Amino acid sequence: MQSDISVRHLNKTYGDGFQALKDINLEIHPGEIFALLGPNGAGKTTLISIICGLVNMTSGKVTAGGFDIVSQYRKARETIGLVPQELNTDSFETVWDAVSFSRGLFGKAPNPGHIEKVLKALSLWDKRNNRIMSLSGGMKRRVMIAKALSHEPQILFLDEPTAGVDVELRRDMWNLVRQLRESGVTIILTTHYIEEAEEMADRIGVIRQGEIILVEEKSRLMSKLGKKELRLQLQHQLDRVPGELTLEPVELSEDGWELIFNFDSQHEQAGVARLLRTLGELGIEYRDLQTRESSLEEIFVGLLND
Amino acid sequence: MNLHGIRAIYKFEMARMKRTVMQSVLSPVISTCLYFVVFGSAIGSRMGDINNISYGAYIIPGLVMLSLLMQSISNASFGIYMPKFSGTIYEVLSAPVSYVEVVLGYVGAAASKSVILGLIILATARLFVDYHVLHPFWMVSFLVLTAVTFSLFGFIIGIWADGFEKLQIVPMMIVTPLVFLGGTFYSIDMLPEIWQTISLFNPVVYLISGFRWAFYGVADVHVGVSVGMTLVFLTLCMTTIWWIFRTGYRLRP
Numbered sequence: 214m215q216s217d218i219s220v221r222h223l224n225k226t227y228g229d230g231f232q233a234l235k236d237i238n239l240e241i242h243p244g245e246i247f248a249l250l251g252p253n254g255a256g257k258t259t260l261i262s263i264i265c266g267l268v269n270m271t272s273g274k275v276t277a278g279g280f281d282i283v284s285q286y287r288k289a290r291e292t293i294g295l296v297p298q299e300l301n302t303d304s305f306e307t308v309w310d311a312v313s314f315s316r317g318l319f320g321k322a323p324n325p326g327h328i329e330k331v332l333k334a335l336s337l338w339d340k341r342n343n344r345i346m347s348l349s350g351g352m353k354r355r356v357m358i359a360k361a362l363s364h365e366p367q368i369l370f371l372d373e374p375t376a377g378v379d380v381e382l383r384r385d386m387w388n389l390v391r392q393l394r395e396s397g398v399t400i401i402l403t404t405h406y407i408e409e410a411e412e413m414a415d416r417i418g419v420i421r422q423g424e425i426i427l428v429e430e431k432s433r434l435m436s437k438l439g440k441k442e443l444r445l446q447l448q449h450q451l452d453r454v455p456g457e458l459t460l461e462p463v464e465l466s467e468d469g470w471e472l473i474f475n476f477d478s479q480h481e482q483a484g485v486a487r488l489l490r491t492l493g494e495l496g497i498e499y500r501d502l503q504t505r506e507s508s509l510e511e512i513f514v515g516l517l518n519d
Numbered sequence: 520m521n522l523h524g525i526r527a528i529y530k531f532e533m534a535r536m537k538r539t540v541m542q543s544v545l546s547p548v549i550s551t552c553l554y555f556v557v558f559g560s561a562i563g564s565r566m567g568d569i570n571n572i573s574y575g576a577y578i579i580p581g582l583v584m585l586s587l588l589m590q591s592i593s594n595a596s597f598g599i600y601m602p603k604f605s606g607t608i609y610e611v612l613s614a615p616v617s618y619v620e621v622v623l624g625y626v627g628a629a630a631s632k633s634v635i636l637g638l639i640i641l642a643t644a645r646l647f648v649d650y651h652v653l654h655p656f657w658m659v660s661f662l663v664l665t666a667v668t669f670s671l672f673g674f675i676i677g678i679w680a681d682g683f684e685k686l687q688i689v690p691m692m693i694v695t696p697l698v699f700l701g702g703t704f705y706s707i708d709m710l711p712e713i714w715q716t717i718s719l720f721n722p723v724v725y726l727i728s729g730f731r732w733a734f735y736g737v738a739d740v741h742v743g744v745s746v747g748m749t750l751v752f753l754t755l756c757m758t759t760i761w762w763i764f765r766t767g768y769r770l771r772p
Contacts, residue, residue, distance in 0.1 A: 305538060318523075319615060
């Protein structure tokens with residue numbers, strides 16, 4: 214299967230000597246939602262900017278839709294829609310004119326029917342004759358997405374798409390992204406909201422200090438790197454973890470009323486069974502137990518701290 | 520060629536002129552009318568003819584050229600600077616448009632606005648001064664060539680500028696003095712010999728001289744030299760823009 218985005222040995226060093234990207238290799242498959250996670254300054258936006266033509270690469274090779282972004286830049290860019298992080302819009306234009314401008318810029322003949330469809334899908338139809346300056350921040354964000362979709366791209370980049378938007382709009386955006394994926398659009402998103410990646414992404418890439426440190430399917434990532442936590446509420450207070458339990462990673466809560474057992478989700482059966490058996494043998498009774506799976510955010514923080 | 524892309528940029532820029540008609544059209548027309556009233560009608564009536572042309576009529580080509588140069592630079596520099604300032608330049612840079620197409624859109628619109636303005640000023644001048652155009656084809660050709668050349672120059676300034684002050688520096692501090700000292704209000708033959716020689720280093724002399732020749736058939740320098748000098752400046756601007764896009768100077772880090 215040909216990748217929609219293929220990045221090979223990509224390096225970027227800015228004029229001041231700062232190396233923003235170091236030998237990046239990445240393949241993004243058609244029709245998937247790929248979430249690129251990383252702390253501020255990790256290189257997410259630089260990577261997207263190079264693929265979209267906003268920043269020149271220092272070395273490497275990148276293709277979009279099978280076309281080289283340098284030698285076949287027209288074909289490559291026709292396949293891409295970009296929603297940047299900042300709300301960069303022309304304040305004095307109407308919504309309709311701004312979106313129509315974007316379509317023309319990307320070499321597409323006017324198609325009022327398509328613009329209407331996009332505006333309706335983004336709940337912007339009623340605002341089509343409003344100047345962008347009169348819209349709220351959330352509405353402006355929608356306009357940015359409408360502009361990116363105006364030329365019917367095959368690949369959509371969303372750079373922090375829900376930064377600063379309210380919960381309701383965020384949910385709307387997620388639904389829209391899912392609809393786009395169902396229509397065959399490949400989506401690459403960067404986000405600070407790990408729950409966003411957890412909610413939507415098929416695969417996740419983690420970038421740190423200009424290097425891709427991990428690319429994995431979300432479900433496999435969570436089962437491979439995820440931790441589980443078992444909490445046992447005790448019938449009787451303990452003052453320390455009994456010596457028989459020290460072979461297991463068991464901790465006692467500060468108040469002495471809870472035993473906390475952290476274990477790999479892949480090896481849960483053996484560890485939990487052994488712990489409960491040992492507690493029974495020691496006569497330690499518990500009145501309740503709870504388990505909790507670590508979130509993607511905890512996995513992400515763990516990766517960055519490694 | 521991405522014709523839809525060129526058209527989109529061109530339409531966008533022309534729409535900006537409509538939105539700012541007071542600043543883009545009315546303001547330069549009023550300023551130029553004031554020149555006609557003061558120098559053409561009031562003072563001009565007390566001045567002698569130059570090369571058998573009334574003073575009021577003599578200064579018309581220079582005044583049109585003054586507006587044309589200023590507006591070409593201003594339109595084109597603002598046209599490309601504003602997307603840089605507001606951040607909307609990302610869309611142009613990520614679109615499947617070549618640098619030639621980007622320049623055609625922005626510079627084409629800026630030059631169109633300037634030519635329209637020049638023609639409006641010429642029509643308005645009729646209300647104050649009687650003049651004729653001996654070589655209409657060459658008059659329009661000079662108008663278009665100058666508008667395109669200085670729009671290219673303005674485009675370069677717009678990319679170079681990293682603040683609003685820099686946008687104003689070149690038109691106000693360099694172009695305006697060159698126009699005033701380039702024979703707008705006088706023939707350089709009227710200057711002492713040393714100043715005549717110095718004036719020949721002022722590129723605007725060639726523009727005004729050529730433009731005036733198209734009106735009245737008289738010029739400070741040969742019309743061929745005027746066309747040649749304008750083409751040299753045009754080539755310099757085009758080469759600079761080619762370099763800007765090749766290196767990504769102040770556009771693509």
